[in-house]
Amino acid sequence: MVIIFVYSFLIAFALPGPSEVVLVAPIDLGLPSWARLSSIMLVSATGKAAGSVLAFHIGQEVASSGPITRWLRNSRWNILEWSEKRSVQLAQQYGYAGLAMALSVPFFPDTISIYAFAVLERNYTRFAIATFLGSLGRLLVTAGFFGGLSIVL
Numbered sequence: 001m002v003i004i005f006v007y008s009f010l011i012a013f014a015l016p017g018p019s020e021v022v023l024v025a026p027i028d029l030g031l032p033s034w035a036r037l038s039s040i041m042l043v044s045a046t047g048k049a050a051g052s053v054l055a056f057h058i059g060q061e062v063a064s065s066g067p068i069t070r071w072l073r074n075s076r077w078n079i080l081e082w083s084e085k086r087s088v089q090l091a092q093q094y095g096y097a098g099l100a101m102a103l104s105v106p107f108f109p110d111t112i113s114i115y116a117f118a119v120l121e122r123n124y125t126r127f128a129i130a131t132f133l134g135s136l137g138r139l140l141v142t143a144g145f146f147g148g149l150s151i152v153l
Contacts, residue, residue: 001027004040005047012051012114012131018107019048019135020142041139049132052114056127096130103134106142110135 004022011019022044029036090098103110114131 001029001039001043004043008044008047008135009051009054012048012110013055014051019044019110020106020139023139023143023146037143041136041143044139045132045135048110048135049128052110052131053124053128055114056124096126099127099130100134100137103131104137104141106138106145 004025004027008019008022011017022040023037025040027036027040029039031039086102090102092098094101099114103114
């Protein structure tokens with residue numbers, strides 16, 4: 001669980017990559033699968049909220065988040081530019097609820113939304129709560145999608 005917390009903490013401000021991989025962590029806690037998954041989700045969301053507060057505090061730019069971000073930024077469609085604009089629009093229109101919505105999108109770089117909102121907001125507590133809820137929402141959506149997909153297949 002410590003590894004899940006640390007990974008989620010780092011993914012919020014420095015590591016490029018999907019935060020959803022924690023859902024398949026090979027951890028045996030001696031709990032039923034629903035309790036194991038719930039524990040992983042809560043630890044991950046807490047780690048990401050803590051990491052986002054650090055990102056909020058140090059104010060780094062998204063461009064420094066690694067080679068994957070640079071590759072995406074230089075790609076044909078520049079999905080990062082679109083994402084940054086959309087994140088700022090959500091922040092301006094919906095505030096902290098917009099941050100939670102942006103972070104609930106599975107397999108999308110969290111760092112972009114976190115830094116876009118960090119520029120516009122100043123309340124650490126609300127920011128941490130929104131990133132916690134958004135991160136938890138993302139994991140629930142991902143688990144629900146793949147759970148439903150496994151039933152269909």
